[in-house]
Amino acid sequence: MPGFPGYAMKALALLVFSSLLAAAAGAGAQVAVREPWVRATVAHQNSTGAFMRLQSPGDTRLVEARSPVARTVEIHEMSMENNVMKMRAVDGVDLPAGKPVELKPGGYHMMLIGLTVQIREGDSVPITLVFEGRDRKRQVIDISARAAPLNTVQGMKH
Amino acid sequence: MPVWRKLAIVIIAGLLGGGCDALKRDYSGIELTGANWGRDFKLTDPDGRERTLADFRGKYVMVFFGYIQCPVVCPTALVRAAEARNALGADRERIQVIFITLDPERDSPALVKEYAAAFDPNVIGLRGDLQRTREVAKEFHVYYEKVPSGSSYSIDHTAITYIYDDQGRLRLGMQHQHTTEQYVADMRTLMKSKS
DSSP: OOSOHHHHHHHHHHHHHHHHHHHHHOGGGSOEEEEEEEEOOOTTOOEEEEEEEEEOSSOEEEEEEEOTTEEEEEEEEEEEETTEEEEEEESOEEEOTTOOEEEOTTSEEEEEEEESSOOOTTOEEEEEEEEEETTOOEEEEEEEEEEEOTTOOTTSOO | OOHHHHHHHHHHHHHHHHHHHHHOOSOSSEEOTTOSSOOOOEEEOTTSOEEEGGGGTTSEEEEEEEOTTOOSHHHHHHHHHHHHHHHTGGGGGGEEEEEEESOTTTOOHHHHHHHHHHHOTTOEEEBOOHHHHHHHHHHTTOOEEEEEETTEEEEEEEOOEEEEOTTSOEEEEEOTTOOHHHHHHHHHHHHHOOO
16 A cells, blocks of 8 residues: 555554454444544644544543644644634543544544654545543544645535 | 606616626636735745746736645645636646645755646745745735644644736735636636726
8 A cells, every 4th residue: 555554554453453453342332433534634734624424322521632743632622703714722522422423624533743754645544533522431443544635625514 | 646756766776787797707816906915935846946927927927825735725726727728728827826835844955846746737835944934924814733643743723825917917826615616717817807
């Protein structure tokens, strides 16, 4: 895979491993992560956004994210007030049982900050998501997000 | 019904009808014709040349202020502008799209050049030093503010794409919710109008 084969392989291995674990533990308890994508960057661009759809069988909360290609990953909420775009870091995102929650352009998203590589269209970007249930038990899920072109308006009404 | 009442109804209906016509808007965007601001800028292109809005006289110009690490609003605005331009067939040659960075500290000339070109080869990226950026933003009624976030920062900012006619007059402001189709329709109307 072009980009970062080491990471990609690791991500794949982790993915297989975590899905085996999930299967062993009863896959129903796992948060489903659908259509994760990141916006590709130009060379030397320091950060980019990641977007996805999350759904949890039980009440839980996304509390942390990290990625080997970024120094830090923050969860941000975007809002538009009087034509002014505002972005704020949030502590986490609640996932009520059974309710799909979208991290999409215009709402919540993740910011991969301090990128160590340029993200090119088609790359697979590994991201680790940490969820915490009401019982304080943590669930760690590794995903691989596809890099869409920088000039994409995905997930938005056209 | 007495005649005067019938007449009154006809007159009121006529007024209402006329009123509706007068209220019918030609544009989806905010009409800014006659604004005494956003008149000109003096900024540097990635090749080091000084550029002003007046340099583009004869072209319809779409200007958006943003920053490269902006995850959603800036790419969306630039995609809309580039798509609208490309949807206008031969008229596209009469349109110039300009991106002005509000983050000159991180957005180097090389980065601005590559970023602008990622949307369309027509898009020109411009930047100034901190002082010049502040002056231009003020002239264009663009609010912006750095917001610390962990060890980094994001920038809250006005997200309006300004559209100028070929005489260099500010005419329209497109907002984040406007679709490419609305951009195209507004550009067609503007390019046909003789005012």
